[in-house]
Amino acid sequence: MNVKLLKSIEGKKRELDRLRPLPKAIVDKLREQFYLEWTYNSNAIEGNTLSLQETDLVLRQGITIGNKSLREHFEVINHKEGIDSIEKVIKKKTSLSLNLIREIHGIILKNIDDEEAGVFRRTNVRITGASHIPPSSAKVYNLIEELIQWYFHNYKKLSIPELAAWFHYKLVFIHPFIDGNGRTARLFMNLILMQEGYPPAVILHLDRKKYYRVLREADNGKTSGFLDFVGKSIERSLIIYLNSLKPDSSQNKQGYITLKEATKHCDYSLEYLSLLARTGKLSSVKFERNWMTTIQAIETYLDEVNLKKNK
Known part of the structure; x- marks a missing residue:
């Protein structure tokens, strides 16, 4: 990750930590805002056509949106349940594990594809529009175990933003499931961030093309673009938090x-x-x-x- 960007992120994180304990009313409002934005954007990246407002209606009022598929509704409900599960993991200080990855993925595909929910793929796959061919299905279990070992080995060696970004990339690279890999990877990226007191990083649907482009570049060995892309998302979330907590700051949007x-x-x-x-x-x-x-x-x-x- 770009040194200047990482220093900016870590500086804003220190500023956020200095403001703790954070006002509950503001934090609750920010959490509601971020979880809605996170759910909408993560699903939209994967092709869900529900708008931000429609996503909000499904989540808060349980309304069924006309002319939208049942799958799209379940994608919204499941993603929010996935976030809730991550919050419980953080509260209980549960360690990251292979079973946890399967558990969260099981939530993502619940009522959508129950046969594949939480199950590592049993067939080889190709990703449409990508040159990267995911590893053989026979290797998935061992690769995920190696990823978990990599995480614990690098926990103290890498900065948290870099650790989260790398974990996201490595999980997507393995592509352990038939469907739902992107949503699962973004959930775990944010689990790593939130465990350390960072707000969740939201990858915007507006940046979908760039997101896929930097992922393709990373597949070809040029990982800096992807790391910086995630870093910008982390920085954006920190700025939103700081701006909400210090609305009277003379520096508009933290400078x-x-x-x-x-x-x-x-x-x-x-x-x-x-x-x-x-x-x-x-x-x-x-x-x-x-x-x-x-x-x-x-x-x-x-x-x-x-x-x-x-x-």
Whole structure:
């Protein structure tokens, strides 16, 4: 993970920890907001067509949405149950294990494909649109055991954001189940984060194409893009938490400004700054559809450009 990004994440995490104990009313509201957003986006990435509002209606009021499949409704209900199970794991301080992975996956596919729920795949598979061919089904059990061993071996060696991102990637790479691998991987990524006091990182449906692209790049050995992609999601969640807990802070969104505001601090157009943000050349974070950066990030980028010119 990019050193600057990791330092930014860890700095914001320390700031969040300094504010503990967090006000219960605010935390409850944030949890409700994040769990809805997490459920909607994680399902939407996999093709679920329920909107954010419809997802909310299914979860909070148990309403059946017309012209939507029963499967899509169960995907929403199951994902929220998966989050609830993760919270129980954290509360009980249950260790990460092979059986826990199967248990959480069993929840994800409950009433959707009960025969495959919580069961490692028994056939070889190919992932549509991906060059990576998942390992043979005969190797899955041992690979998951090795992944668990890897997790405990690296628990103290890697930063928590890196550990969570790597675990997500490695689980998806193994592709241990016929269906539901992405949702399960994102749940465990957040289990690792939340165990250490981080808010859950939500990978946005808007970033679906980039998400799949950095996963493909990682399959080809270029893992930095994926690690940074997850890191940006972690940072975004921390910023939302801090901004909610310190609404009167003179620093808008913890120092973040819009790209339009950023044009006042450089000679670049909004379109060019947007390109720099999308390509990862300018340190930035996406809030909904809008990219935001900092004055410091602009200055750092300008320094790097000038340094290259003077070489």
